[in-house]
Amino acid sequence: MKVKVQTVQPVTASMWLLALALSTPILLLPFARAFIAPLGILAILGLFMLVGLLRQRGTFNTTDKALQVLPRFFLFIWLPMLISLIDAEYPKQVLKAVELYPLYALMALAVVVLLRATPVIKQIAIIMSWIVSVWAFDGVAQTLLGFDMFNIPLERANADLGRANAFFSHPNKYGFFMGMMAAIPLFTMYLCGVNRLTHILVSAMLLAAVLMGGSRGGWIMFAVAFLPYLFLVYIKPAKRPIVPMVVLPVLLVGTLALVFQFSPSMQNRLQQSMQAKSLDYASVNAASSGRLDIYIAAWRMGEAHPINGVGVNSFDKVSHQYLPENSTWPKDLFPPHPHQVMLEIWSGAGSIGIIGFLLAWLVMWRLWKQALPEQRKLALPVLMPLLVLWWPLNTHRGFYPSELAILTLFFVALSIAALTSRSDYK
Secondary structure, three states, X not given: OOOOOOOOEOOOHHHHHHHHHHHHHHHOOOOOOOOHHHHHHHHHHHHHHHHHHHHHHOOOOOOOHHHHHHHHHHHHHHXXXXXXXXXXXXXXXXXXXXXXXXXXXXXXXHHHXXXXXXXXXXXXXXXXXXXXXXXXXXXXXXXXXXXXXXOOEOOOOOOOOOOOOOOOOOHHHHHHHHHHHOHHHHHHHHHHOOOHHHXXXXXXXXXXXXXXXXXXXXXXXXXHHHHHHHHHHHHOOOOOOHHXXXXXXXXXXXXXXXXXXXXXXXXXXXXXXXXOOOOOHHHHHHHOOOHHHHHHHHHHHHHHOOOXXXXXXXXXXXXXXXXXXXXXXXXXXXXXXXXXXXXXXXXXXXXXXXXXXXXXXXXXXXXXXXOOHHHHHHHHHHHHHXXXXXXXXXXOOOOOOHHHHHHHHHHHHHHHHHHOOXXXXX
């Protein structure tokens, strides 16, 4: 009787080079829109790959889960955007988002096909973890010393007072992207099985960097990733889970208190958030930087156009019509987006957009349930940034503009590739 033995393939230098190439969008993310260049190259490759797939097989490979899930995810997001164009008040604004999405899908196709042929998700996660860790170290150093390792001062043009901004060309984006991307090194450490000291040092540095970034959206995203990380690394494997459940909150409170002493941005943010001395509308609205006003405006938009919304990516063009009468927003300055993902989809694409968004989540959830345990573990470093960005209660920058839309499809492609990956490589 012959026994079939599965051979384990070594990781080669060319695989590391591919991983580095696919990590360049994150490497270039701090430098304005430079990160779009490598993704544009991937979109061109994706076009040739699509033509090749259609010519060779007549259609997509129906037995390949990756090539089933990706187009479904894309269509569930893109078709409601297209439908919102039908009676949009500002169709040119809607078209800016709609016409670019197919290019993002081609980019995602190229990523999936490349990673299905050469599975280097783990190597990509490791490289991106180093990149994000450099961001974190740079931001912490900048806050503590007054300048970062590239001699960029903490107080500079276009930077909010006291917020760590590192070497980001748009300084105020640092806290947001740190909150989103910090999930990568957290779950890469879990994937690689590093020692406990490395876990403690790196996670403490990431926590400090996110807090010093001064972005409340970044804080929320980091918290959504950090809690399951603590469970997987400290509580689940513990012989006595009660011990880490008692110790970890104490350590977190101590870290927060320490960071608070050295971070002016965190002090300012907390002082602003504590302005609400009562729970009346005016106090809460002021403490949340006018969020209640724009939440009401977004809800009213959806109510007025419940089927397909007012048109995606046009919130700032029409929000003045729906703001409350006593709104604190200046008449010549309208909010760019609702700062809440479900409200943005509701106002821009209506109930069709909400259904599409939920179906996109369902597609990814089914793929997760069908994946093997090792595939799920492999996917966590690239899936968690997507989860923290688009979980239904998040508040952040816009859902439809190109910057986050292209990052969404990029991480969707990485996640799909990981959840359908081969297991014959080290």
